[in-house]
Amino acid sequence: MAFGLSFKQQQFEVREEAILDAVNHLLSEKGYDLMTMDDVADEVGVAKGSLYKHFSSKEKLAGAVLTRLLRETLARLDAMTAEWTAARKLEEVLRWSLQHRLRGGVPHLPSTSRSFQRSLMRNLDYLGHAMRLQKRLKELVAKAREDGELSAQVADEVIIFTLYSRSCDPTVEFLKQSGNLSDEQIVEAMVAATFGGLSKR
Amino acid sequence: MAFGLSFKQQQFEVREEAILDAVNHLLSEKGYDLMTMDDVADEVGVAKGSLYKHFSSKEKLAGAVLTRLLRETLARLDAMTAEWTAARKLEEVLRWSLQHRLRGGVPHLPSTSRSFQRSLMRNLDYLGHAMRLQKRLKELVAKAREDGELSAQVADEVIIFTLYSRSCDPTVEFLKQSGNLSDEQIVEAMVAATFGGLSKR
DNA sequence: GTCTATACACCGATAGAC
């Protein structure tokens, strides 16, 4: 077996993806603190003990989901056409994050749990990807600033933190629950509110 | 003792306020799920069992803190001068919420815990105050809309939910932690970003 | 009402058979 993975290894990979999918769903549904390893085991359909053969702790498990999300986000940035302005790209990042959440995905920011946040700061794999994304966003903000497309009233760091924060904004769930707007309308309303503001222009 | 409260009753009230202050602090620090009754008892300086003579459960205890916050917010609205426009009043509500958080207060929205959110929906005292605040905000939004001060791109419900959500926006903590801005600058940056938007006008 | 002590349940992680 010189090329590719053995059947066993493939099966292992598939199960691991299934675990991550389940955690992704449960994290967005219940948050880190309320998600239990029993929940995960039940949703995947394996015994709780088996999870620990894949991930050595709950923190590592949740961290792997967020790392995968960061990888997807970076890939998404890479795939954007060069024709778009930097400001447009920033808008698209937000748009994609909101769509991801409306499809039941975990938000980029685990705003829920302080203990989880601290564990992420000790997760080198996560940190590496987070820094790469941070760097990309900073470059885009600098470029958009040069183009004169960003408000002079709002500092660069405020813009970046705001983009992160919108990805876990509870407004998404409120609007979803009110039932007056479609998913697409929710995304566009929040993008308009974030970049255009609440006040009349 | 025809007027006022007896000494015993006064002491009881004072202790109850002390408990609520401690919970207010702990909730904003650790969130609902991670805050334990032991934490509360330690911070107040009473035995854990004694807490249950004041509040019959952790949910009731946390609910009382949020109800008190809603009362304060309503009082704050009542105290606003009639000279201000409706749009200015909305801005001031946001400003006060952010200041409150920067002083270590709980956010209006317990975005952290789903179980706590559900318990609030069964807390009649909380619900009553929440609906009164909701009504006041709706009136202000309607008035500001009449005045032509709000963006036509953003629906009324999006505006109201956005205001609620900003009160628990993690951007506050990010900016605080980055250390580049004073508390006042953080408030003004977020108010500007929320009402003015990120894009150049 | 306040304390100490404890009941009861849940959860993260591990042990050991297969």
Place this chain on the structure above:
DNA sequence: GTCTATCGGTGTATAGAC
């Protein structure tokens, strides 16, 4: 590597003495 069973720890809530 997956299962069942269980340990150790922690958290809410209660019991009972004072």
